[in-house]
Amino acid sequence: xxxxxxxxxxxxxxxxxxxxxxxxxxxxxxxxxxxxxxxxxxxxxxxxxxxxxxxxxxxxxxxxxxxxxxxxxxxxxxxxxxxxxxxxxxxxxxxxxxxxxxxxxxxxxxxxxxxxxxxxxxxxxxxxxxxxxxxxxxxxxxxxxxxxxxxxxxxxxxxxxxxxxxxxxxxxxxxxxxxxxxxxxxxxxxxxxxxxxxxxxxx
Amino acid sequence: xxxxxxxxxxxxxxxxxxxxxxxxxxxxxxxxxxxxxxxxxxxxxxxxxxxxxxxxxxxxxxxxxxxxxxxxxxxxxxxxxxxxxxxxxxxxxxxxxxxxxxxxxxxxxxxxxxxxxxxxxxxxxxxxxxxxxxxxxxxxxxxxxxxxxxxxxxxxxxxxxxxxxxxxxxxxxxxxxxxxxxxxxxxxxxxxxxxxxxxxxxxxxxxxxxxxxxxxxxxxxxxxxxxxxxxxxxxxxxxxxxxxxxxxxxxxxxxxxxxxxxxxxxxxxxxxxxxxxxxxxxxxxxxxxxxxxxxxxxxxxxxxxxxxxxxxxxxxxxxxxxxxxxxxxxxxxxxxxxxxxxxxxxxxxxxxxxxxxxxxxxxxxxxxxxxxxxxxxxxxxxxxxxxxxxxxxxxxxxxxxxxxxxxxxxxxxxxxxxxxxxxxxxxxxxxxxxxxxxxx
Numbered sequence: 059x060x061x062x063x064x065x066x067x068x069x070x071x072x073x074x075x076x077x078x079x080x081x082x083x084x085x086x087x088x089x090x091x092x093x094x095x096x097x098x099x100x101x102x103x104x105x106x107x108x109x110x111x112x113x114x115x116x117x118x119x120x121x122x123x124x125x126x127x128x129x130x131x132x133x134x135x136x137x138x139x140x141x142x143x144x145x146x147x148x149x150x151x152x153x154x155x156x157x158x159x160x161x162x163x164x165x166x167x168x169x170x171x172x173x174x175x176x177x178x179x180x181x182x183x184x185x186x187x188x189x190x191x192x193x194x195x196x197x198x199x200x201x202x203x204x205x206x207x208x209x210x211x212x213x214x215x216x217x218x219x220x221x222x223x224x225x226x227x228x229x230x231x232x233x234x235x236x237x238x239x240x241x242x243x244x245x246x247x248x249x250x251x252x253x254x255x256x257x258x259x260x261x
Numbered sequence: 262x263x264x265x266x267x268x269x270x271x272x273x274x275x276x277x278x279x280x281x282x283x284x285x286x287x288x289x290x291x292x293x294x295x296x297x298x299x300x301x302x303x304x305x306x307x308x309x310x311x312x313x314x315x316x317x318x319x320x321x322x323x324x325x326x327x328x329x330x331x332x333x334x335x336x337x338x339x340x341x342x343x344x345x346x347x348x349x350x351x352x353x354x355x356x357x358x359x360x361x362x363x364x365x366x367x368x369x370x371x372x373x374x375x376x377x378x379x380x381x382x383x384x385x386x387x388x389x390x391x392x393x394x395x396x397x398x399x400x401x402x403x404x405x406x407x408x409x410x411x412x413x414x415x416x417x418x419x420x421x422x423x424x425x426x427x428x429x430x431x432x433x434x435x436x437x438x439x440x441x442x443x444x445x446x447x448x449x450x451x452x453x454x455x456x457x458x459x460x461x462x463x464x465x466x467x468x469x470x471x472x473x474x475x476x477x478x479x480x481x482x483x484x485x486x487x488x489x490x491x492x493x494x495x496x497x498x499x500x501x502x503x504x505x506x507x508x509x510x511x512x513x514x515x516x517x518x519x520x521x522x523x524x525x526x527x528x529x530x531x532x533x534x535x536x537x538x539x540x541x542x543x544x545x546x547x548x549x550x551x552x553x554x555x556x557x558x559x560x561x562x563x564x565x566x567x568x569x570x571x572x573x574x575x576x577x578x579x580x581x582x583x584x585x586x587x588x589x590x591x592x593x594x595x596x597x598x599x600x601x602x603x604x605x606x607x608x609x610x611x612x613x614x615x616x617x618x619x620x621x622x623x624x625x626x627x628x629x630x631x632x633x634x635x636x637x638x639x640x641x642x643x644x645x646x647x648x649x650x651x652x653x654x655x656x657x658x659x660x661x662x663x664x665x666x667x668x669x670x671x672x673x674x675x676x677x678x679x680x681x682x683x684x685x686x687x688x689x690x691x692x693x694x695x696x697x698x699x700x701x
Contacts (some may be wrong), residue, residue: 084698093604093694114608120466120694121606132601138296148266148383149606193605 060085060096061256069200070227072234074244078123078254081164084205084252090125090235092116113251118241121149124192125194125232127223128196128207131186139165139189155192157196164192167229168222175218184215191222197229202226208243220246262611264618270363271618278591285587286627289567289674292580293631294638296573297670301639301663303566314434321525321540321665323550325356327519337490338554347519352544355490359540360532362526364402366410369495370522371502373399375428376454383616384447389439398489401498409527410486410697413683417480418428423496428455429480436492445481452477455491457501459508463684472504487523531555578628581681588620588685592692599689600696615688617679624678628671637665670676 060082067073069206083165088094089101092108093113095116101108103123111119125146127134133142143161154158165174168188187207195201204223206215224246226234244250252259275282328342347366359364377392402410404422412419420427432442440448456471482492493501506518523638528537531552538548592599602612 088695089360091604091698093600093698116694117606117608120604121608126698128601128604128606132597134598135603136277137270145602146605149262149608149611151263197606213641231473250595 059254060142061091062099063253063258065258067233067235067253069233070181070231072224072227072236072246074203074247074250075235075237075253076241076244082256083253083255085256087203087205087235087237091126113225117149121146122143122197123200125199126185127190127194127196127202127204127207128251129209131178133182133189133193135178137258138177139170139181139185141151141188142178143193143196146193149259150197152168152238160196161192164195168192169218182215184218187211187215187219188222191219191226194228198230199207199232201228202232202234204234205234206238207240208240215245251254262607262614264614265646267611267614267618268622269616271622273466274615275622279607281587283589285584285623286630288583289577289624289627290631290634292573292577293628293670294634295576295631296570296673297635297640297667298642299573299633299635299664300666300670302642303569304638304663304666305639305643305659306562306565310612313316314343317627322409323528323534323541323548325541325548326547327517327522327526328547329545336649337553337632339549340547340600345519346545346579347526348521348546350520351523352546355544356524356526356541356546359537359544361529361537362530364406364409364527366525366527366536367521368405368487368523368525369401369502369520370398370489370517371401371498371694372505373397373489373491373501374456375430375434375457375476375491378451378453380452381438382447383442387439392438395434395437395490397434397485397491399455399491399493399498400443400489401493401502402486403495408526410484412482412484412486413491415481415483416445417478418599419492420479420494420497424496425497425500426474426476426495427479427490427494428453428480428497428658430478431490431492435481436515437490443504443584444482449480450477458503459505460502461508469568470508486525492596492698493497530547531559536638577677578676582675584620584623584678587623588616588682589688591619592616592685592689595689596692596696597683599692600694601680603692603696603699612692613686613690616689617682620682621675621685624675624681625671627678628674631674632667632670634650635670636662 063086077084085094087107089096090103092111096109099109106119106121108116108176109204137145138159140158140215140242143164143177144157145224147157162171162174168191170185170188170192178189180183181189182207194204202223207223211219222244223234223236226232236247238244275443325348326342327346327348329344329346331343353365353367356362374394374396376394378392381387381392390428392441402412404419407419415432417429419429430448432445435442435445438448453476454473455476456473458469458471460467460469486492525625526537526541526548528534534552538550543550599612603614
């Protein structure tokens with residue numbers, strides 16, 4: 059449950075949202091990403107009020123404006139790494155050749171050029187999350203939303219994934235909002251919002 | 262999302278859940294196989310029975326009697342014949358040339374005496390202690406075209422065409438010698454003495470003389486080609502008749518004065534039977550044909566066909582329910598995946614399309630496998646049926662490959678699967694995108 063949350067995020071920054079379980083972090087992320095609809099109030103992202111969008115326009119918003127990185131990666135097991143990244147462009151009706159080139163470029167960028175044809179079950183946790191980051195960036199989103207992106211990773215993989223997420227604004231121009239329990243993650247962000255019982259606590 | 266991308270994704274999804282996909286495809290294949298095999302079988306039965314009836318065959322045959330027609334000859338299937346009128350080669354030729362006549366088979370009935378052996382085989386279990394000579398008629402037919410005649414083999418085989426020493430006896434003959442139908446096989450191979458009688462006048466009055474010959478009973482038949490206990494080759498009957506008619510003037514016990522006792526005319530289709538009968542009446546002969554019986558047979562066969570198709574469709578409907586159930590279960594299991602699809606930009610229509618294509622893929626695969634299996638099953642059945650028909654010297658069934666029927670089964674299974682998958686696909690499309698992310 060969120061209650062009276064009102065905040066602005068600078069474009070091209072990294073914002074960490076922290077809080078204990080049940081504080082509303084993930085709900086906030088869902089609302090920002092158009093996965094959920096607020097029961098009241100307005101959610102404005104880039105001047106667009108999400109609460110007024112119908113299902114088709116909300117889908118387009120998710121397709122064009124947002125990229126998601128999930129704690130458990132959210133990769134489709136039946137697709138290869140390359141195809142998982144392509145998937146984000148499939149719904150945009152980008153030609154097969156162009157989306158394949160884009161997916162290859164992104165996967166190379168996250169250091170998985172030699173893992174293009176591997177299915178998720180053949181990848182390590184860190185590699186899966188790098189594929190997920192590549193997929194989140196495929197449609198050149200203005201907003202990348204990451205839900206506990208290092209929650210299932212070991213220390214070494216966490217370091218790599220965090221480094222990549224922190225570089226996203228500089229390399230891709232996107233704003234990154236990261237929901238995390240990890241103070242170390244929050245420490246790397248440009249700004250941290252702490253949620254308590256669905257409200258932003260005073261810094 | 263394009264259809265091509267949806268097909269690729271659906272194919273991968275089906276492949277990933279191999280076990281469930283195989284079971285679902287098997288269910289569809291079973292229904293499709295049932296439908297296609299039943300339709301193929303009923304189609305073959307229709308070809309074997311109805312086509313024989315409607316396109317010409319023993320069942321649609323017209324018997325031409327050696328008699329003139331009566332004024333009400335066409336009002337009944339079996340009219341009372343008029344005054345005797347001989348059937349000769351000229352009449353046969355004339356009737357052959359009538360419109361819508363497929364073939365004309367001459368039948369010669371001639372008197373014949375058969376003397377059974379003093380002791381019948383033990384396996385025959387004859388109830389008679391002693392069998393004397395049996396005087397009746399031999400029916401001579403063209404044994405090379407016996408498929409067109411109403412003759413069915415009960416045991417053994419028919420005499421070879423042109424044979425002078427082989428005869429087939431009827432089930433009535435069995436009764437005359439005290440043998441039941443179930444023991445018919447036992448008398449096949451029995452040697453008998455048979456002879457054509459000739460009447461002649463002597464100083465002490467009219468006497469008969471028989472030209473005896475040895476013959477073998479090669480089969481037992483049930484026949485409606487003519488009145489007689491023996492079926493022989495046309496050549497044997499012709500020779501016997503020539504011997505018999507060379508004697509004293511014919512009387513009631515002697516051979517018919519007509520060269521042919523009956524003609525068996527096959528019309529080109531049941532619809533033409535009445536017309537051909539009328540034409541033959543015009544030529545001057547009485548006819549009979551089981552038209553009303555055949556019409557009823559046609560109706561029954563059509564009903565059987567509808568029932569078989571209904572059974573197949575029920576099978577396919579059950580398979581469709583299986584698809585629907587499997588898809589609904591899959592959607593419950595794949596809520597997270599659906600959420601992820603939506604999170605990366607899939608609209609409701611994209612999700613709907615993916616699941617519809619999955620259902621269609623299962624239906625197409627099941628339909629294809631089922632149609633092929635149905636064809637194999639039908640062919641196996643046909644092989645069994647053909648074995649029986651061949652043993653009876655009857656025309657076998659040819660199934661061929663009914664491409665249109667098989668294609669219709671595949672298309673039908675796919676369409677049914679799409680229909681069955683529609684509700685699950687709509688339900689998947691309406692699932693909230695938040696399934697992609699776990700609640701706190």
